[in-house]
Amino acid sequence: MNRHRVAVEVDQAAAIKAGKNTWGTQVVEVDVAALSEDERDELARLPYTRTQREVPSDPMYGVLALTSTCEIALPAIAEATVETVQTLLRARRRECQATIERFRARPIAEIVGEGGQNIMIDTGNGNRMYLHVFCECYPHVWAALQGDIEAEIARQKQAKHEAEVQRWLDAPVKDWCDYLSFSYQEPCVRRYIPIDDRLAAKRADAQRLVDAEIKRRADNERRAAEDKAALEQQRRLYIELTITAHGTKNQQERLAAGALPLGEATALAEQVIFAALDGLPRYEKLTRADAEHSDDCDDPDDCHVSYDAGVATQMPGCVWDRMQAVRQKLARDDAKIEARRHVATTACKVETERWGIRVQINEGGYEFAREYDSEPAE
Numbered sequence: 001m002n003r004h005r006v007a008v009e010v011d012q013a014a015a016i017k018a019g020k021n022t023w024g025t026q027v028v029e030v031d032v033a034a035l036s037e038d039e040r041d042e043l044a045r046l047p048y049t050r051t052q053r054e055v056p057s058d059p060m061y062g063v064l065a066l067t068s069t070c071e072i073a074l075p076a077i078a079e080a081t082v083e084t085v086q087t088l089l090r091a092r093r094r095e096c097q098a099t100i101e102r103f104r105a106r107p108i109a110e111i112v113g114e115g116g117q118n119i120m121i122d123t124g125n126g127n128r129m130y131l132h133v134f135c136e137c138y139p140h141v142w143a144a145l146q147g148d149i150e151a152e153i154a155r156q157k158q159a160k161h162e163a164e165v166q167r168w169l170d171a172p173v174k175d176w177c178d179y180l181s182f183s184y185q186e187p188c189v190r191r192y193i194p195i196d197d198r199l200a201a202k203r204a205d206a207q208r209l210v211d212a213e214i215k216r217r218a219d220n221e222r223r224a225a226e227d228k229a230a231l232e233q234q235r236r237l238y239i240e241l242t243i244t245a246h247g248t249k250n251q252q253e254r255l256a257a258g259a260l261p262l263g264e265a266t267a268l269a270e271q272v273i274f275a276a277l278d279g280l281p282r283y284e285k286l287t288r289a290d291a292e293h294s295d296d297c298d299d300p301d302d303c304h305v306s307y308d309a310g311v312a313t314q315m316p317g318c319v320w321d322r323m324q325a326v327r328q329k330l331a332r333d334d335a336k337i338e339a340r341r342h343v344a345t346t347a348c349k350v351e352t353e354r355w356g357i358r359v360q361i362n363e364g365g366y367e368f369a370r371e372y373d374s375e376p377a378e
C-alpha cells in the first residue's frame with residue numbers, strides 16, 4: 001500500500017448540515033492506487049503543509065496540503081474521506097486550468113518583479129490581479145505560464161530599454177543633462193543604461209564635455225593655488241615692512257626670529273592705518289539697558305529685545321556730517337566709509353536706533369575695519 005497523508009479543511013456549516021460533528025483541518029490517508037491518473041497527477045503537485053520542513057515530530061510533518069489558498073477556492077466539504085479528497089483534487093485541477101486561461105486571456109499590465117513571481121495582470125474593468133505565488137502553490141499553473149511570463153518580462157524590458165535609448169537620442173547634449181553626472185568629486189558619463197550602439201556618438205560628445213569640465217576644474221584649482229601663494233607672499237612682505245617702519249626693537253627681533261604672533265603684527269598695522277582717527281570715540285554696542293519700552297510694556301525687565309544692523313544708504317544729517325568729518329580726517333581715497341544703522345527692537349514693539357560709521361581699508365592683503373560712534377538720530 002502506498003499511502004499519503006493529505007490535509008483537508010472540513011467546512012463547519014456543511015458538516016453540521018450533513019449531521020457530522022467534526023470539522024476544521026483533518027488528515028486523510030489516501031492509497032494512490034485508488035486514484036485516477038488525473039487525481040494522482042494533481043496529488044503529486046500538492047505542496048506540503050507549512051510545518052513539513054520544520055519539526056519532524058509535528059503531527060502535520062510530511063502532510064500534503066489540499067486547502068483553498070490564494071486565487072483558488074475549493075468547494076466546501078462535509079467530511080474528510082478518500083472520496084472528498086478525490087472531489088477536491090478534481091476541483092483543484094479545474095481551478096488551476098481556469099486560472100491559466102484567465103491569465104492568458106488578459107494582458108499583463110505590469111511586471112512587478114523579476115523571476116516570475118510578481119506578475120500583475122489586468123482583469124478588465126480597471127481591476128488588477130496579482131499572480132505572485134505560482135511556484136509555491138500551483139506548480140502546473142506556473143509551468144504552463146512560465147514561457148508566457150518570461151516572454152512578457154523580456155518584451156517589457158526591451159520596451160523600457162528602447163524608451164530610454166530614445167530619450168537619450170532625443171535630448172541635446174549640453175552642460176547638464178542625463179548623460180553627464182557632475183558630482184563634485186567625479187564628473188562622469190552616466191552608465192546606467194547598458195551600452196547601445198545607437199548612443200555611441202552621443203556618449204562621445206558627452207565624454208568630451210566631461211573631459212573639458214575636468215580640465216576646467218583642474219585649471220581653477222591651479223589658479224586658486226597660485227592666487228593663494230601670491231596673497232601669502234604679499235602678506236609676509238607687508239608685515240615685514242610694517243614692523244620695520246613702526247615696530248619696537250623687541251618686535252623686530254621677534255619677527256626676525258619667527259617669534260612674532262601674527263595677531264600682534266596686524267594689530268600694529270591697524271593702529272597705524274587708523275592713527276589719523278585717534279581721539280574719535282568708537283561705536284559702542286546697543287544693549288538691553290539702551291532699549292526703550294512702550295508706556296504699556298508689561299515688564300521692561302523681562303521684555304525680549306532683538307538686535308539688527310545693516311549698512312544704510314539713507315541717513316540723518318548729523319550722521320552724514322560725521323561721515324564727511326571722518327573722511328576728511330582720514331584723507332585716504334581707498335577707504336570705504338559707510339553709515340551703519342543698529343536697531344534694538346523690544347517685544348513691546350519699540351525700536352531704539354544708534355548709528356555707526358564703519359571704515360574699511362584693504363592693505364597688504366589684509367582687510368582692516370573699525371566702526372566709530374556717531375550722533376544718534378533725532
Ligand SMILES: [Zn+2]
Pocket residue numbers: 292293294297298299300303346347348349
Ligand atoms: Zn517692553
